[in-house]
Amino acid sequence: MSYENILVEQKDSRAVITINRPTKLNALNKATIKDLQEAFKALDKDKTVKAIIITGSGEKAFVAGADISEFAHFSERKAHKLSEKGQEQLFSFVENLSTPVIAAVNGFALGGGLELAMACHFRVASDNAKMGLPEVSLGVIPGYGGTQRLPQLVGKGIAMEMIMTAGMMDAQKALSHGLVNYVVTQDELMPLCVKLASKISNNSSVAIGYAIKAVNAGFKNDVDGYKAEIKAFGKCFGTEDFKEGTSAFLEKRKAEFPGS
Structure with missing residues (x-):
């Protein structure tokens, strides 16, 4: 199956999904969310796939956020539906997928990007990664599960600070707060994720x-x-x-x- 904004590669018992919008720092738009849902659904049905790794193209960003140009002029009603559909179509869908999903966070994971990473079953970050939920700086709040998953992972106080300041957390701080499981160099990022996926694949x-x-x-x-x-x-x-x-x-x- 071919996709507009993502690349899917299968090897042995694992699959790698790469969000491929480098000129937009892999920002999520509706078409990309649809591509991702279709890819995850297909891979979850494939019994030969035991683990999925998701990452972003290039070295700058995993996903730098949502594509703001798509919803800047939305009404309250349209915004409600955007959040509801997005959570159902991708974020909650990934969280509840029966196939394990590892986020290989290479660079910026902001807004919808961090929300996608948090929806994955666990996260590995490159040492240049920066994570945050900057939505309040735009007069809105995280709408793809960020206000729920971030406190679960880092605790209420740290989550409140991150959300209210719209600040970014570097990789080492993310590791110390349990937001990511490992921090490695960019060169080591995919090999470690592949190693973890292989370990998962040995089990039921x-x-x-x-x-x-x-x-x-x-x-x-x-x-x-x-x-x-x-x-x-x-x-x-x-x-x-x-x-x-x-x-x-x-x-x-x-x-x-x-x-x-």
């Missing part, structure tokens, strides 16, 4: 999908995360992956998970 994709659901349930006000975990734990016992994993352990061999 079915169990990982259930783990994602259980972890996410703990951050929803209307869901009992412990009950979600119990339910997911029980369901694992009915899978072929569980049969293979336990048999391999008892037989002292490497598991070959069928993914079912």
